[in-house]
Amino acid sequence: MDIEESACLKVGPFGGEDANVTLLHDRFLITRKEHECLTCLDTILPRKRMRARTERDNDDNTLKTFYFCWPCCEAMAADWNNGNFDLSFDRAEIRVARARQREDAWRRQCDEALDAEAGAPVDDISLHCDPCY
Numbered sequence: 001m002d003i004e005e006s007a008c009l010k011v012g013p014f015g016g017e018d019a020n021v022t023l024l025h026d027r028f029l030i031t032r033k034e035h036e037c038l039t040c041l042d043t044i045l046p047r048k049r050m051r052a053r054t055e056r057d058n059d060d061n062t063l064k065t066f067y068f069c070w071p072c073c074e075a076m077a078a079d080w081n082n083g084n085f086d087l088s089f090d091r092a093e094i095r096v097a098r099a100r101q102r103e104d105a106w107r108r109q110c111d112e113a114l115d116a117e118a119g120a121p122v123d124d125i126s127l128h129c130d131p132c133y
């Protein structure tokens with residue numbers, strides 16, 4: 001593990017939330033499958049090095065693994081090295097922008113499906129579309 005990776009792992013990615021979880025693993029590894037970065041929502045392609053954090057949720061006894069892309073890991077390492085121990089503001093901004101784009105795209109699909117009126121999969125799409133909740 002290089003210096004950047006160890007600095008990245010010192011940054012808590014959830015901004016101090018105190019959920020009832022037990023940390024099981026928090027480490028860098030090479031992906032086998034495609035994942036989505038929790039911080040910026042970017043796609044992490046197979047065979048990329050990234051941070052993977054696995055927690056057990058003690059309320060419902062489930063395991064959850066969160067993945068972080070390399071640019072977000074670099075941002076976390078830079079934050080640590082600069083004395084800022086919270087989630088990188090810049091990366092969080094990317095997340096907000098991507099989430100907004102996705103919601104706009106889902107809403108467009110939903111509108112189109114409603115316009116089509118003929119057996120369109122509105123139920124699937126409406127899971128994501130705020131106005132359809």
Ligand SMILES: [Zn+2]
Pocket residue numbers: 037038039040041042068069070071072073
């Ligand atoms: Zn990311």
